Amino acid sequence: MPLIAQNHFQLILEVAIILYAGAIFLINLTPITLSTVFLVALFLAVVLTILFGIDVLLMILYFGQHEFTHPYGPIALAVIITSLAGLKIMDRLNIETSKLRELIYLLIIGITIFGGMIHRSFLVLWFLGLFIGMFIISKSFGGKSIITPRKVLSFTTIALAMFMLLELLSRIFKMPILSPLLRIGRIENYALPSVQFVLKNMGLIGHNPSTSYWGEFSSGFADGYITLPITLIVKFGLPYPIFYGVLVNEKDTIDYMLPGIFGWGYDFGFLVLIFFLLWFVSVTYLGLRLLKIYKKKREGGIKRYLGREILLIGVLTAFVSQGLVGIFLINRSINESALLTFIFLSSLIVGQVIKVDEK
Secondary structure (H helix, E strand, O other), rough: OOOOOOOHHHHHHHHHHHHHHHHHHHHHHOOOOOOHHHHHHEEEEEEHHHHHHHHHHHOOOOOOOOOHHHHHHHHHHHHHEEEEEEEEHHOOOOOHHHHHHHHHHHHHHHHHHOOOOOOOOHHHHHHHHHHHHHHHHHHHHHHOOOOHHHHHHHHHHHHHEEEEEEEHHHHOOOHHOOOOHHHHHHHHHHHHHHHHHHHHHHHHEEEOHOOOOOOOOOOOOOOOOOOOHHHHHHHHOOOOOOOOOHHHHHHEEEEEOOHHHHHHHHHHOOOHHHHHHHHHHHHHHHHHHHHHHHHHHHHHHOOOHHHHHHHHHHHHHHHHHHHHHHHHHHHHHHHHHHHHHHHHHHHHHHHHHHOOOOO
């Protein structure tokens, strides 16, 4: 295979290899202490909360919105869960955390409100991720379970209240972009035809070229329905088919209306879809396996892996949550800039496998 990627799929593989190599060197050659990971996570949580708030302000003032939740939503989830895991360890070390805990809870509230206003699908990823993260923290550190029926009910109530609030605001300010019901209605109208279209034209490798937007210019594989960030491709002048500007609407039947299993299956074919799902399961299993090793070392009195442990809890939570939402609910959550984030999170999991043993 040439060093310069010949299509979107090859570019995704090459970027993944670069990120994996970089993560392995970074994680294993740089001292990763508990304090460093916690402070960086807390700083990023503050920055992302402000960023989401600015995006909401721009949307309200009709200056447009950047939808930062797509690429940075999983990162926000990762740093919040990392911070919560750090609090758990600091409590065990008898470090005063009350002020830090209040700050993190305020950040969670801010991200919930701002992120939910930017995009409704973010709330699904966010609440799912908080649930998964709390479950992992409970299993890793034992003690009293963080997840209780009361807290599950509270999360469900808050989620429903957020959806109702968004619908109310959309009607008061006449801003359909905020309406969850509009999103649900669009899915009802377009999802079934999109599913039928994909299943009819998906092959073992790629799809029927005549059904692609590019028609006779289509190669029948990697036609730009699944890509890395468009700005990256344009910046380097790569000669790939891309849905840019007004053409973005032409791929919404695949990208916006369907789960990732259909988007990846249509653009790359059934075999690549199977490989993608196996990769997702393998990285998840590896992350859970590493957590067991870290827990064993911590309980054995070894503290040098505490920073790596809380980092792994955060990125594994975000990776699993983003994967579940993207694969089974909405393809856009693992496409373009969000796909780059997805690969980056996985690299921070795989990168920790070096120098970790069970002895």
